[in-house]
Amino acid sequence: MAARDPIACAEPLADADLTRAMVASGEPPTGRARRATSRALGIAVFLVLAAVVWEGLKFIAGDPWRIPELGFFHDPPISLLQATDRQLPHLWDIGSALFQPVQRNQDQTLGAFLVGAALFTWSEAIIGFVVGAVIGLILASVFVHSRLVERAFVPYVIASQTIPIVALAPIIVVGFGRGLTAVVIIATYLTFFPVTIATMRGLTSSDPRAIELMRSYAASRWQIYRKVRLPASVPYLFTALKIAATGSIVGAIIGEGPGGVPQGLGRAIDNFNQQYITGPEKLWATILIAALLGIVFYLIIQAAEVATLHRRRAARRA
């Protein structure tokens, strides 16, 4: 053997050094931090712009501005119904409403009440999200392994999503009774679909040669699924989970009304909707909190995605 060694790989070190240099400079954490900062900056700029447009509209076409504390009085040149304080309260009025009592003679502020309601709705949504994701994963796994089952059932899965959830919610409530179960089922219903479709795509996304490779090891279908198809589907799964995260919250909020669950954001929206004429900022504040909840859930899934996939991402870019 030693006689053959002179021809052994002439200079493996050149390659190795290059790679070490690549690794050292390739994905520095500072670069990632900078990207995160610039993205946060982008969001901040967007929010400021939205606020400027909101208040700008009110400045041009809203109700007269009366801020005696600042000695500021202004009469907008034109008047639009959509920009009145009834329709479009000042942002500071929405903000300050969060710190006022939710009802007269109560200690609890609107903000505290809404955060509590949001957490309650979130807990329903999380259960629906998890159950829906598991169902989606199982359905997708069955479908990609049986053409027959796929042909038989996928049309129904798709059809299920064409039924408006508001029409379906009362039926579910009748079927399962008022209460948390019905709400969770509605949240599940909005979650399983994107997960099913995206995971089907992900499970069939692996390189055909990777499957050939596994077959050359005489791997079982389960091993091919477990070691190649499933890991290959993870990026697709995360995309679906981000959609499902917001979907599950929408489902939970919608379900709370017919489900007769009073503790969540759904009932809060109902209530403040009725009080809209006297206190529109309460509904706006509720919308704000509901949107924040969706964004927080989304960002949590995204953080999990980045933590799981950042090594692969680098591979895609290369």
Added chain:
Amino acid sequence: MTDTQGSSPAVAVRLTGVEKTFPMRAGDPTVALTGIDLAIRPAEFVSLIGPSGCGKSTLLRIVGDLISPSSGTVEVNGKPAHQARLDRDYGMVFQAPVLFDWRTVEGNVRLPLEVMHIDRRERDRRAGEMLDLVELGGFLSHYPHQLSGGMQQRVAIARALVFQPAILLMDEPFGALDEMTRERLNAEVLRIWGQTGTTVLFVTHSIPEAVFLSTRVVVMSARPGRITKIVDIDLPQPRTEQTRETDRYFEFVTEVRESLRGRATASASRTRAEGGIG
């Protein structure tokens, strides 16, 4: 692997009357391969060379039981190809490394052993050994994207050899690499082949590569894919960079090139049109 040499039969791979047709949606089925007879001895290094569409990759996949022939038989180590696959007789390397980007270099090399339920300690030991063999011992915990193309292909080779398959099937493994990396990896494959005694079936587009590596070069033609000539390359072993400079080497390169053009030559004496070896 060397210990299997003593007990293995005289023929590692025997193809008899192999034919492959692919049905077409419209019109007549395409004949990808016809009348393939070929026998490969254990520890031989055989290259398949031919124009695009001559079915050399198809032939490799038929040997590896990844697709089945329309007619004819494939025997590997005295068994049908299907049984050989179940017995894990094949190591495969493709043109792309096909590494799993969620696994480290070591995790990729370990994968076949996981599939085969080899226990953890043995897995780690063998994966480490194989990575040493391809001179990537220092890159165990790197991820594939952190390696150059040539290094990735070496990982793929380590993965193919880690379970000590009797036959290594390589489908244009260096086709995507630059000339210098390719020549370096050619030398490395020869070294590994010398150390392991594995039978190698190697598909390539490159005439110099085929001549440099092989003990025999099987020349194929397209439409329908068939063997037109088999050239014995009796350049002395071990082959080195100097081998590429010898007159004999250039004679063989010329002979293979002319065979590919379909011109019969009498320049080299040790050629046979038939595939059998006994």
